[in-house]
Amino acid sequence: MMQPKSRVKIAGEETLSNGWTRLSSYLLDYIDRKGATHRLKREVYHRTPAACILLYDPKRDLVVLVRQFRLAVHLNGDPAWMIEVPAGLLDDDHPEAAIRREAMEETGYRLRDARFLFKSYTSPGAVTEVVHFFAALIDTADRVAEGGGLDEEHEDIEVLEIPLDEAAAMIETGEIFDVKTIVLLQWALLNRGKALTQPEGETFR
Numbered sequence: 001m002m003q004p005k006s007r008v009k010i011a012g013e014e015t016l017s018n019g020w021t022r023l024s025s026y027l028l029d030y031i032d033r034k035g036a037t038h039r040l041k042r043e044v045y046h047r048t049p050a051a052c053i054l055l056y057d058p059k060r061d062l063v064v065l066v067r068q069f070r071l072a073v074h075l076n077g078d079p080a081w082m083i084e085v086p087a088g089l090l091d092d093d094h095p096e097a098a099i100r101r102e103a104m105e106e107t108g109y110r111l112r113d114a115r116f117l118f119k120s121y122t123s124p125g126a127v128t129e130v131v132h133f134f135a136a137l138i139d140t141a142d143r144v145a146e147g148g149g150l151d152e153e154h155e156d157i158e159v160l161e162i163p164l165d166e167a168a169a170m171i172e173t174g175e176i177f178d179v180k181t182i183v184l185l186q187w188a189l190l191n192r193g194k195a196l197t198q199p200e201g202e203t204f205r
Contacts, residue, residue, distance in 0.1 A: 052131055055086065057138050064107050083176050088102035104145065104147070110145075115136065116132065164188055
């Protein structure tokens with residue numbers, strides 16, 4: 001159920017950091033469900049929209065994933081070379097254009113078709129980022145470059161081809177623990193065998 005915006009009033013904002021992403025501290029007056037008003041303090045990272053994609057080869061029943069270093073995970077003491085689906089920021093592009101670019105840069109696959117599935121906030125408690133989720137069918141002929149990321153951005157991306165069932169099992173073993181990758185692999189298991197040929201603009205269900 002949609003909640004009225006009148007229950008929230010921004011009383012103040014302070015920029016705490018404005019580097020790779022902007023971090024703001026907010027004061028807000030929040031009216032709770034009983035009608036009482038509370039002055040709350042929250043911090044929010046202003047992240048630009050992003051997109052991610054599941055590349056699935058139905059002939060070999062495998063997915064193309066990537067492995068790269070993530071500093072935040074390293075700082076938490078977890079394995080920092082994470083296995084993920086290709087993803088990236090939109091950089092003012094349309095989501096489909098952005099994910100086609102990212103798929104080529106990271107994996108070397110040129111996409112014949114990319115289908116929008118849904119969009120989601122992955123950490124709505126503190127981050128404004130909206131992620132657009134896509135899926136695409138691929139085969140060996142679609143890999144026209146090596147991938148691995150952009151040299152000028154010092155990206156060091158390993159391309160992995162993993163059978164779908166094995167990738168799904170890697171969620172349970174803890175080898176895959178990136179949320180967008182888990183979501184797309186689960187979607188793939190639910191939709192295995194269905195062609196990605198829905199009418200343009202239609203969302204998969």
